Amino acid sequence: MGLSPTSPESASPTAGRNRSPRAALSALRLWGLRQWTTATACAVSAALIIGVPTAVIPSPYFGREVPVQWWNYPALTLTALLSGLVLATYLRTGPSSATTNAGGRLGSVGGVLSFFAVGCPVCNKIVLLLLGTGGTLSYWAPVQPLLALASVALLAEATLRRLSAQATCPASRA
Numbered sequence: 001m002g003l004s005p006t007s008p009e010s011a012s013p014t015a016g017r018n019r020s021p022r023a024a025l026s027a028l029r030l031w032g033l034r035q036w037t038t039a040t041a042c043a044v045s046a047a048l049i050i051g052v053p054t055a056v057i058p059s060p061y062f063g064r065e066v067p068v069q070w071w072n073y074p075a076l077t078l079t080a081l082l083s084g085l086v087l088a089t090y091l092r093t094g095p096s097s098a099t100t101n102a103g104g105r106l107g108s109v110g111g112v113l114s115f116f117a118v119g120c121p122v123c124n125k126i127v128l129l130l131l132g133t134g135g136t137l138s139y140w141a142p143v144q145p146l147l148a149l150a151s152v153a154l155l156a157e158a159t160l161r162r163l164s165a166q167a168t169c170p171a172s173r174a
Contacts (some may be wrong), residue, residue: 024163031088038091043084046111051076054119064120066141072118075148079114082155083107089162106161110154117147 031039051057055064056072086107121141122128128136 019157019160019164021160023167024160027163027167030167035088035091039084039088041084042087043080046083046087047076047080050079050111050115050118054115055123056118065122066120066137069145071145071148075114075145075152076118078152079111079118079155082152082159083111085159086155086162089159089166106154107158110151110158113147113151113154117144117151119144 048057052059053062054072055062056068056076116124121136121144122133124136124140127140131139
């Protein structure tokens with residue numbers, strides 16, 4: 001598919017820190033069919049990778065002991081959309097050796113947090129071992145919406161940084 005951690009973005013150390021919604025939107029306007037197709041495929045993949053094992057998306061393979069909460073759906077949707085955008089920024093758009101890791105770790109942490117946020121609280125074996133069933137429902141379940149917010153915030157920041165870095169690099173417009 002051509003995804004590469006060495007995407008043609010600015011090699012400038014300030015590229016990831018100089019983020020602005022205007023620069024991000026201008027980068028999105030320059031995307032072609034290839035980038036949008038990649039973003040869509042990655043968003044659908046992210047939704048399935050997170051949603052099926054957590055049983056937010058029903059399947060015969062996974063179930064939940066605790067019903068899906070109303071906020072799980074928007075959290076999963078935003079996570080999938082932002083993950084798709086972040087992953088599409090890794091698509092090589094022209095010949096360049098310039099690299100940056102603007103937002104790379106933020107996107108990874110945001111994706112993992114989302115998995116824990118929308119998952120069934122008593123189905124998480126790690127939390128269940130640490131807190132027990134009662135502790136999981138009393139302490140972990142109330143924290144999950146906050147994890148979802150943190151996840152979306154990290155993914156939004158990663159998206160903003162990566163798109164802003166793309167907009168500042170002339171090679172990414174090729």
